Amino acid sequence: MENGAVYSPTTEPHCKEPRRPCGCTRQRLKGWRLPAKVLQAFLSLLAVIFEEIVEDCTNCVGLYFFEFTSCTAFLLSLLILCVYCTVAYETFGKDKVEKVNFWAMLAIGVIFLLALIVLAATNSGPVSATIACVFGFFASMAFLAEVAVECWHSRKQSTKEHPQNSGNTQGTAESHPLNESS
Numbered sequence: 001m002e003n004g005a006v007y008s009p010t011t012e013p014h015c016k017e018p019r020r021p022c023g024c025t026r027q028r029l030k031g032w033r034l035p036a037k038v039l040q041a042f043l044s045l046l047a048v049i050f051e052e053i054v055e056d057c058t059n060c061v062g063l064y065f066f067e068f069t070s071c072t073a074f075l076l077s078l079l080i081l082c083v084y085c086t087v088a089y090e091t092f093g094k095d096k097v098e099k100v101n102f103w104a105m106l107a108i109g110v111i112f113l114l115a116l117i118v119l120a121a122t123n124s125g126p127v128s129a130t131i132a133c134v135f136g137f138f139a140s141m142a143f144l145a146e147v148a149v150e151c152w153h154s155r156k157q158s159t160k161e162h163p164q165n166s167g168n169t170q171g172t173a174e175s176h177p178l179n180e181s182s
C-alpha cells in the first residue's frame with residue numbers, strides 16, 4: 001500500500017478533450033434542424049433586403065412594422081443558430097435552449113405572419129414590397145413549420161414514454177379498491 005497503487009487511479013488528472021477553434025460544432029443540429037435554421041435566417045434576410053429596396057410608400061406603418069419584424073427575425077434566428085453551434089449550448093443546458101428555441105420560433109412565426117398581413121394590407125403597389133411579402137410569408141412558414149415539427153416530435157416522444165392503457169387490466173391490483181382484502 002505504500003507504493004500508492006490504491007490511490008493512483010482516482011488521483012490522476014483526467015485529460016480534457018481538445019477544444020475546437022472558437023468551440024463551433026454542428027453536432028446538435030442533426031438531420032433537418034441545420035437546413036431549417038439556415039433557411040429561416042436566409043429567408044428572413046431576403047425579406048429584409050427586399051423591404052429595404054422599397055423607395056416610396058403612401059402608408060409606411062406596415063412597411064416599418066415589417067422591417068422591424070423581419071430584421072428581428074433574422075437576428076434572432078442567427079443568435080439561436082450560434083447558440084446551437086457554440087459552447088453556449090452547454091452553458092445554458094439542452095432543456096433551456098430547446099424551450100427558448102420553441103417559444104422564440106413560435107413568437108417569430110406568428111409576429112412575422114402578422115407583419116406580413118399588415119404590410120400586404122397597407123402596400124401601395126411597389127413590386128419590391130410584394131416580393132418582400134412573398135419572402136416574409138416563406139420565412140414565417142419556415143418558423144411555424146419548425147414549431148409544428150417540434151410539437152409532433154414531442155407528442156410522438158410522450159406516447160412512446162407513456163403508452164395508452166389498453167383497458168384490459170381487470171386482474172391487476174390497481175383495479176381493486178384499497179380497503180378490499182385479497
